[in-house]
Amino acid sequence: MKKIQKGIIKNIEKIALDTFALEISSSVLEAHSGQFISILCPPKTLRRPFSIKGFKDGVIEVFFKLKGEGTNYIKSLKIGDSVDFMGPLGQGFKIQNKKSLLVGAGIGIAPMLFLKDELNKKGVENFLITGFKAQDEAIEGSDKTVIGGSVIDFLPEIIEKFKPEVIYSCGPEIVLKLVSKVAQDYNLEAQIAMEKVFACQVGVCRGCVIKILKDGKVQNATICHDGPVFDAKAVVWE
Ligand SMILES: Cc1cc2nc3c(=O)[nH]c(=O)nc-3n(C[C@H](O)[C@H](O)[C@H](O)COP(=O)(O)OP(=O)(O)OC[C@H]3O[C@@H](n4cnc5c(N)ncnc54)[C@H](O)[C@@H]3O)c2cc1C
Ligand code: FES
Structure with a gap:
């Protein structure tokens, strides 16, 4: 079972209609494109997956679009709030030296x-x-x-x-x-x-x-x- 992590919301901002960029400070050491994180969105018990948009010095960025209860919960989070997530999960893109x-x-x-x-x-x-x-x-x-x-x-x-x-x-x-x-x-x-x-x-x-x-x-x-x-x-x- 992958380790459950605690992160801190570093930034959350609207980037388009019903769409937000979320930055989470974490102790994650490595992440690659195509991998995702799964965020716990109480009271939902099933985590919600989001593709990683960027990663630098432990800060994981994702974009999320409002759908239902889970994404509305994430939207309600404020800078400094704690967030429970798993990841990076899954197999990402295999980068090659090809155009x-x-x-x-x-x-x-x-x-x-x-x-x-x-x-x-x-x-x-x-x-x-x-x-x-x-x-x-x-x-x-x-x-x-x-x-x-x-x-x-x-x-x-x-x-x-x-x-x-x-x-x-x-x-x-x-x-x-x-x-x-x-x-x-x-x-x-x-x-x-x-x-x-x-x-x-x-x-x-x-x-x-x-x-x-x-x-x-x-x-x-x-x-x-x-x-x-x-x-x-x-x-x-x-
Ligand atoms: C590998 C992966 C990467 C994803 N990356 C992103 C991302 O970068 N940004 C983003 O905004 N969304 C992403 N999604 C979709 C995102 O997980 C769902 O929009 C989210 O779980 C909806 O949760 P909700 O509680 O707000 O909506 P709910 O109320 O649960 O559902 C609203 C609608 O979303 C659908 N849905 C619910 N859960 C999922 C799910 N796990 N996957 C797909 N559709 C779902 C439902 O069928 C329903 O139609 C990704 C999904 C997967 C599987
Ligand atoms: S979500 Fe359970 S096997 Fe993929």
């Missing part, structure tokens, strides 16, 4: 911004395209921002101009499915960060199982523990 195209949709921009930072630090050329439903939901930091349309429509042109060797993506399942298809069409490797409603967060309850192809066989994998990042070619879409 990288990053595709985010909505709040899926969070791990893409972290990945962009990590790639920049390693000097890996990258391009981030992100899509939002409306201007007031848009979050800054991308090389191209699409409002109201689909990021997928822009991928062929970007691929032909930028010539990436690998694609990374995070967003709703439909976007990940289409990104996987584009990657296949262009014979490009792709890593995608999947999402499902989590219960235990650590691979025990099997509530977040998906089918993946491994060693030529279809097998079960948990998004929370074996993922959330998977090789797009391995995912068996249902």
Whole structure:
């Protein structure tokens, strides 16, 4: 079982419609893009997972969008309040020294911004395209921002101009499915960060199982523990 941590809210601020950036000071030593933390949101007993957007000197940053009771609880926290979380959890993106195209949709921009930072630090050329439903939901930091349309429509042109060797993506399942298809069409490797409603967060309850192809066989994998990042070619879409 992963250790439960206590953190202190360092900052919480609105960054877009119903969307907030949260910084937690912690004793965490290492975190990578694609990993997540799970925050306890009393009176809910099931923790709520959030992708890590940034990490520096023990400070973990996440973006959260208001949904229900859990995210409204987090919004009510004040600077200096204590927060109970687990993590960093899960397997993050495997960074390679390859020209990288990053595709985010909505709040899926969070791990893409972290990945962009990590790639920049390693000097890996990258391009981030992100899509939002409306201007007031848009979050800054991308090389191209699409409002109201689909990021997928822009991928062929970007691929032909930028010539990436690998694609990374995070967003709703439909976007990940289409990104996987584009990657296949262009014979490009792709890593995608999947999402499902989590219960235990650590691979025990099997509530977040998906089918993946491994060693030529279809097998079960948990998004929370074996993922959330998977090789797009391995995912068996249902
Ligand atoms: C690996 C992972 C990373 C995530 N990263 C982010 C992030 O960076 N920022 C962000 O805003 N959200 C993220 N989410 C989604 C976030 O966990 C849910 O929005 C949150 O748990 C909703 O909690 P709530 O109590 O406010 O809403 P609830 O009242 O519990 O639910 C409101 C709606 O959200 C859905 N939901 C509830 N729990 C989850 C869940 N665990 N995963 C997906 N949908 C859920 C419900 O089906 C319902 O439709 C991530 C989810 C996963 C699995
Ligand atoms: S949430 Fe329990 S196995 Fe993934």
